[in-house]
Amino acid sequence: MTLHRFVLSRRQTLGLLAGAAATPLIAAPNAAATAAAAKPHRLTPAPASAQLVGRDYPATAVWAYNGQVPGPLLRYRQGDHLDATLINGLPQATTLHWHGLRLPNDMDGVPGVTQAAVPPGERFRYRFPLKDAGTFWYHPHANSSEQVGRGLSGVLIVEEVEPPQVDREELWVLDDWRLDEEAQVVPGFRDNLHDAAHAGRIGNTVTLNGFLPATWPVRSGERVRLRLVNVANARTFGLRFEGHAPQIVALDGQPCAPHSPPSDLVTLAAGGRCDLVLDLDQTPGSRFRLVDAHYQRFAYELMEIVYDERPPLRDESLDTPIALPGNPLPIPDLQNAEDLEVVLGGGAMGHMMSARLGGERLGARQLAARGKVWALNGFAHAAHDDPPLFVLTRGRTYRLRLVNETRFEHPMHLHGHHLQLLARDGRAVEPQTWHDTLLVAPGETVDTLFVAETPGRWMFHCHVLEHQQAGMMATVVID
Ligand code: C2O
Numbered sequence: 001m002t003l004h005r006f007v008l009s010r011r012q013t014l015g016l017l018a019g020a021a022a023t024p025l026i027a028a029p030n031a032a033a034t035a036a037a038a039k040p041h042r043l044t045p046a047p048a049s050a051q052l053v054g055r056d057y058p059a060t061a062v063w064a065y066n067g068q069v070p071g072p073l074l075r076y077r078q079g080d081h082l083d084a085t086l087i088n089g090l091p092q093a094t095t096l097h098w099h100g101l102r103l104p105n106d107m108d109g110v111p112g113v114t115q116a117a118v119p120p121g122e123r124f125r126y127r128f129p130l131k132d133a134g135t136f137w138y139h140p141h142a143n144s145s146e147q148v149g150r151g152l153s154g155v156l157i158v159e160e161v162e163p164p165q166v167d168r169e170e171l172w173v174l175d176d177w178r179l180d181e182e183a184q185v186v187p188g189f190r191d192n193l194h195d196a197a198h199a200g201r202i203g204n205t206v207t208l209n210g211f212l213p214a215t216w217p218v219r220s221g222e223r224v225r226l227r228l229v230n231v232a233n234a235r236t237f238g239l240r241f242e243g244h245a246p247q248i249v250a251l252d253g254q255p256c257a258p259h260s261p262p263s264d265l266v267t268l269a270a271g272g273r274c275d276l277v278l279d280l281d282q283t284p285g286s287r288f289r290l291v292d293a294h295y296q297r298f299a300y301e302l303m304e305i306v307y308d309e310r311p312p313l314r315d316e317s318l319d320t321p322i323a324l325p326g327n328p329l330p331i332p333d334l335q336n337a338e339d340l341e342v343v344l345g346g347g348a349m350g351h352m353m354s355a356r357l358g359g360e361r362l363g364a365r366q367l368a369a370r371g372k373v374w375a376l377n378g379f380a381h382a383a384h385d386d387p388p389l390f391v392l393t394r395g396r397t398y399r400l401r402l403v404n405e406t407r408f409e410h411p412m413h414l415h416g417h418h419l420q421l422l423a424r425d426g427r428a429v430e431p432q433t434w435h436d437t438l439l440v441a442p443g444e445t446v447d448t449l450f451v452a453e454t455p456g457r458w459m460f461h462c463h464v465l466e467h468q469q470a471g472m473m474a475t476v477v478i479d
């Protein structure tokens, strides 16, 4: 965990210089972008370079979609068809996974499960209807720790037919990199058992939309919709907007009743998203800190909220509604729900004595020798296509309990479906929220509900990509 410290020292040592340009933020939607969305996209992952930490350091050698970090923003309207062709420019096989989307199983991008991995030089076309509006993202699902960790990810926004009224919208893609003193990505994605057995590959450099953030320029009186996406391999963010009262309007793309973040921290687990509506109701010329305090001992200032001198845009905050229109999710049938339980086990300081791996029962040391340190219900998973954890009936409602017996938090991700959060450690959670990536704290038990909506074989794994690689993954079959 000592590496968190570098987030601060890195800011001082790498490139956060007075001359550095203000963080270019991806601006509001515009008609042109929406019209362009109807055209098919091409996404070409390939080696590229990116000026992640400022001009005083060499560009970082990355892997990027179409040469961009983050990858191109895909923007559609709810009900449109996504149409994107992957053209593999990497030296290894890859796929595209559409994180958080309710889609047909064969479009889910999981190698060996929903499609064959796409070899270098070859292509694969993804096409499916966009049922839900919301903030989603795409990334490879092959050798994920390295492919995502070297920069492969991008955002997919599906606009509501009738979005709430805001003055502007911004997208913040948060990433976390482990860089050396020359600003190059530190290798060791597959063979770092320490990362795998602890909190994953936590880096030392946090970027926002591919740059080191410094300031966020705002105008007094404006109402902004912020779409936050955490594409980091492992890091959880806990953002505190000092002096402000952000309202959460959606989590993981799914709308919820607008509410203040618990303990004033907007928590974003690896893979998670959050839509906020923020009234910038402080005075012109004022400044506030935006702090990431998820790992309390390593809290640092992510950037500064800087009000310009213009007079307030309006005298009183807007009082128009901020709630997002709902998505057509299947409604769980609580009365007839069937119970499922998944125990998360293993990791450093855990008590996993043994687990099954590929049909054998192995002791902790033998498992570690094979790079496996985590298990779900006593199974360490080696490959995407291992036998399923559960076989479920299509259309049925399941009450899924997640029991975290480890000393680490795990953002558990179910493909193609959303989990309704019922309770944490037996205490009901209000308001009701839906998650595709649900953070489970060390020692915590979480109860969720979901409808087995779409047939196929779906991944269920920890989105700390090094945990996934080290056994914390499985599939769930819906018949
Ligand atoms: Cu965002 Cu299985 O992944």
Ligand code: CU
Pocket: 409, 410, 411, 462, 463, 464, 467, 468, 472
């Ligand atoms: Cu995990």
